[in-house]
Amino acid sequence: MMKSFAxxxxxxxxxxxxxxxxxxxxxxxxxxxxxxxxLCIQMxxxxxxxxxxxxxxxxxxxxxxxxxxxxxxxxxxxxFKQDPNINDILAFNPCKYxxxxxxxxxxxxxxxxxxxxxxxxxxxxxxxTAALCAQKKVPPSLGFSRPMRFLNRVMDIGxxxxxxxxYSEEESLRHLMVGLVASQTTTHEYPKSPTLWIxxxxxxxxxxxxxxxxxxxxxFLVIHPGAKWLPKQWPVPCWRSLIRFLTKELPNPILLLxxxxxxxLIHAIETRARARVVKPRIFKEIDTTAAIIKxxxxxxxxxxxxxxxxxxxxxxxxxxxxPVSPTRSAPPPEEGCTVFYRPMFCSPxxxxxxxxxxxxxxxxxxxxxxxxxxxxxxxxxxxx
Numbered sequence: 222m223m224k225s226f227a228x229x230x231x232x233x234x235x236x237x238x239x240x241x242x243x244x245x246x247x248x249x250x251x252x253x254x255x256x257x258x259x260l261c262i263q264m265x266x267x268x269x270x271x272x273x274x275x276x277x278x279x280x281x282x283x284x285x286x287x288x289x290x291x292x293x294x295x296x297x298x299x300x301f302k303q304d305p306n307i308n309d310i311l312a313f314n315p316c317k318y319x320x321x322x323x324x325x326x327x328x329x330x331x332x333x334x335x336x337x338x339x340x341x342x343x344x345x346x347x348x349x350t351a352a353l354c355a356q357k358k359v360p361p362s363l364g365f366s367r368p369m370r371f372l373n374r375v376m377d378i379g380x381x382x383x384x385x386x387x388y389s390e391e392e393s394l395r396h397l398m399v400g401l402v403a404s405q406t407t408t409h410e411y412p413k414s415p416t417l418w419i420x421x422x423x424x425x426x427x428x429x430x431x432x433x434x435x436x437x438x439x440x441f442l443v444i445h446p447g448a449k450w451l452p453k454q455w456p457v458p459c460w461r462s463l464i465r466f467l468t469k470e471l472p473n474p475i476l477l478l479x480x481x482x483x484x485x486l487i488h489a490i491e492t493r494a495r496a497r498v499v500k501p502r503i504f505k506e507i508d509t510t511a512a513i514i515k516x517x518x519x520x521x522x523x524x525x526x527x528x529x530x531x532x533x534x535x536x537x538x539x540x541x542x543x544p545v546s547p548t549r550s551a552p553p554p555e556e557g558c559t560v561f562y563r564p565m566f567c568s569p570x571x572x573x574x575x576x577x578x579x580x581x582x583x584x585x586x587x588x589x590x591x592x593x594x595x596x597x598x599x600x601x602x603x604x605x
Contacts, residue, residue, distance in 0.1 A: 235321045236371035239348045242355040243380045249361060256284065256339035262292045262353075263344045264315065266449055267507065267526035268550060269394060270297050271533050273344045274304070274415040276398040280342070281306040283406040290338070292329075292350075296481075299508035300530075303418035321348040334358035342405075344398050346388045351378035365401065394550050414556055417533040419512045427512035431476075434500045440518035441474045442467065442599075445527040446490055447483040452570065452579050453523050455541040455587050460490045462592035463521070464499060467599065473518065477501040478527075480510065519602060521595070524550065532556040537602055539595060543586035544570035544579075559598060563589035 259280060263273045270293055277289055288308040291301060295312035302310065313329050316322045323329050333341070334356055343350045343364035354362040365388035366379025379385035386401055395415075431437070444464065448454045467475060477499055479487040484503060491501040504510050507526075514520050514527060515534035522528050524542045531538035532552035540551060542562040546569045552558040565586045570579070579585070 231319065232372055234319070235348065236374060236376075238321060239352055239371065239376060239378075240374070242352045243376060243378075245357070246355045246381055247357075248380075249383050257287050258338045258340075259284070259287055259289045260292060260311075260333065260338045260341045261289055261344065262341065262350050264292065264294060264313075264347065264350055265345055267297055267300070268529040269344075270300070271415045271417065271526075271529040272394045272550065273398040274301075274306075274417075274533070275395065275413055276344065276402050278306050278416075279399060279406045280402055296507060299506065300417055300511060302508070303420050304416075305418070315349050321352060323349065323353070329353070330356060336360075342402060343382065344401060346378070348378060351381040355381035363401065363405070391546075391549070393548060414552075415529065415533040417511055417530065419508065419515055419534065423508045423512045424515075427509055427516065430502075430504075430509070431513065431516070434476075434502065436474050436476060436500065439474055440603075441476055441516075442471075443476050443478050443514055443517040443520045443522075443527070445478045445480075445514075445520065445522040445525070446486055447479050448523040448525040450544070452544045452584050452587070453525060454486075455523055455590060456584070457486070457489050459588075459590065459592050463595055464490070466592060466596040468499065470596075470600070471603065473603070475499045476513065476517070478510065478513065479503045480507075480526075481505050519599065521599070528552065528558065532558055539598060539602075541587060541590050541595075543584060543590075544568070559602070561590045561595060561598075562586075565589075 261277045263270045281289055289306060290309045290311060291307050292311040292313065295314055298310045298312040301307050311332065314324050316324055333353060338360050340360050341354055341362040343354055343362060346365040346367050351364065354364060362382045363384045364379065364382040366377055366385040367388035368375050368377045389397060446454065446460050464475060477487055477491050487501045487503060491499060511530045511534060514530050514536050517536055520527055520531040520536050520538040522538065522540055524540055524545055528538055528540040537557035539559045542551065542560055547560045547562050551560045563586055567581065568586060
């Protein structure tokens with residue numbers, strides 16, 4: 222009862238806050254010509270940030286003299302420290318219980334409104350960043366038009382920007398992000414696929430960590446079973462079965478890799494694994510994870526950040542899809558990604574991210590992917 226009441230109060234607070242920001246916003250004539258300082262905003266998850274990378278690469282290719290800064294979450298920032306298209310990174314996080322507000326919001330507002338930028342391009346499509354761009358003193362801004370429901374009201378967050386383009390729930394996110402800046406780019410000579418640059422220091426640190434657990438120059442496999450939302454996770458028994466097939470038939474050592482919050486999941490999978498060839502590890506630094514995936518022969522994962530990292534560093538991958546259609550976010554086959562997906566009558570699921578569970582009671586779409594078929598494809602990939 223109290224939780225429900227608290228949720229209603231928070232939703233009312235968000236509706237009132239965003240409504241007031243949008244109501245006071247005065248759209249201006251957007252002039253993006255001759256910009257020298259650009260702030261790109263991407264406050265979504267790791268995969269979304271990686272899929273946005275070609276967009277700011279296109280901006281830099283079209284405006285070679287400009288300086289592009291990136292506003293993103295603090296745990297994502299290390300991935301783009303070496304990106305030659307990025308001048309500086311602003312690392313900020315949303316508040317834990319009020320996701321439409323920034324921690325250190327006053328500091329961020331002072332930076333954004335302080336006159337240091339000629340334009341803002343917001344790739345996030347959420348109230349958090351729309352409210353930031355709706356402030357009176359922000360430079361001309363570009364973002365997505367996206368009607369969203371708040372209590373009994375529908376508000377288009379596109380009102381926060383001087384120029385907006387429709388957001389799509391079905392279109393490929395890569396195309397959507399590049400499309401947002403299409404009107405601001407004058408060249409098609411830019412990488413169409415995301416690229417991550419891993420610094421030598423991070424690579425050496427990753428090599429040392431691998432050496433400590435007995436993985437040297439041998440071709441090793443990364444299994445990363447985590448995902449941001451539980452319905453996206455392939456079931457634990459499936460991972461166990463796959464590891465059993467791999468350790469029995471292949472000589473490759475296996476790194477069972479997890480990120481923050483994956484401790485219980487990794488433990489549940491590795492309890493029956495053969496310790497000689499399966500090495501469970503949790504790495505909290507995303508750049509270390511990226512470096513390890515870069516050195517792996519293959520990355521086996523869910524529809525999650527490691528899938529995007531693998532494509533961006535040139536490592537082949539196998540990704541399990543369920544609630545979300547692969548056409549939305551899966552890297553193409555030419556980037557080395559193989560997708561396993563069993564569409565159901567309820568696919569794509571619209572509720573997985575809000576309820577954090579399958580609305581049918583059992584995650585049928587993920588259970589339908591069989592370990593035997595995944596193992597067979599691993600063998601085909603690793604065959605010389």
